Amino acid sequence: MSGFWGNKLKISIFGESHGKGIGITVDGLESGFSVDFDEVQREMERRAPGRNSMSTARKEGDKVEIMSGYFNEKTTGTPLCGVIFNQDTKSKDYTTQQILMRPGHADYPGHLRYNGFNDYRGGGHFSGRITAPIVFAGAICKQLLQAKGIEVVSHIKAIGEVEDKQIDYCSIDIEEFKKAQSKEMAVLDDEALLKMKDKILEVKQQEDSIGGVIECAIIGVPGGVGNPFFDSVESTIAHLAFSVPAVKAIEFGKGFDITKLTGSKANDEYYYEGDVVKTNTNNNGGITGGITNGMPIIFRVGIKPTPSIYKEQDTINISTKTNDKLKIVGRHDPCIVQRAVPVIEAIAAIGIYDLIK
């Protein structure tokens, strides 16, 4: 089975991009919590397709219908199920995807795994569209975490070679991040934002695509959360991050760059600020031994360039068993990164809520 995740919180996703609908069941939420559904819908809008020239042209309302688990304006504590009905499908664009396998997409592995019975339309269950219900569940977890003084924020660290400003891992300016959320893309530095936008529109013009990096910070998690080995905070977040289509890399704190430091530079030295324990640096991204140390949790995910590009590509025809050419039609994101920002925040919130519940 692969549609289920969680320990104390359990989520189960379902649906296909061109099927009737997509959704999620969330079990293990605390009872008696009033969800701000306007805020949930704002989170859905941050991810929704068809909102600007940097996105797929497919337009979805992405309004979530609550089927269960919410009564008298409060969570009941029993499974909360949210459904989103698909509206703007154009399945004929995918006629050739039955036999011509898109490089970089799940067509071929999905065909093998499900013996040809997979729904190939719009990528079916493999589609980035299935991240909409994840954002829904994450938006609720975010609110539950906020009530405990925990904030989850993120920004686009890079699109291709264009980078946003370096953040201070020890002291996250939450307001600066929140301001970035209302921009066209979640970038802290306005000049970098314009350069990133130009880059995305340039590759779009060239019938190509581009990837990038999202950096996420979780602030306010007390020290002592998590477990050694298999349920470490890193394992929990990484498991969820790699469940997001197009995520190909993850690193915590200084990440791969920590390997270039000596121990005396890499260690985060402790000090007391009043009775609060802090560290001078945060190279370990707020986690040591798989357990939080009270500093901001910092991680980055690498998102690959969108696989469906309009340039002609080499591929295979699984019907004739010959080599062939593929020229994709349809509506695709020239870059996934800017739409995946709320998805990464959502998986972070789901993971941390599961650990602290």
Ligand SMILES: Cc1cc2nc3c(=O)[nH]c(=O)nc-3n(C[C@H](O)[C@H](O)[C@H](O)COP(=O)(O)O)c2cc1C
């Ligand atoms: C928000 C979001 C939007 C996406 N949009 C597209 C798209 O328009 N076209 C496409 O080919 N892939 C898109 N993807 C990525 C594919 O779904 C993904 O690359 C594919 O399922 C293969 O999985 P993998 O890249 O994790 O190996 C999107 C992913 C996300 C998270």
Ligand SMILES: C=C(O[C@@H]1CC(C(=O)O)=C[C@@H](OP(=O)(O)O)[C@H]1O)C(=O)O
């Ligand atoms: C619909 C969404 O994005 C889709 C993700 C996607 C893919 O292959 O992942 C391919 C495209 O699907 P379609 O060809 O049906 O338009 C995107 O539009 C969404 O994110 O809500």
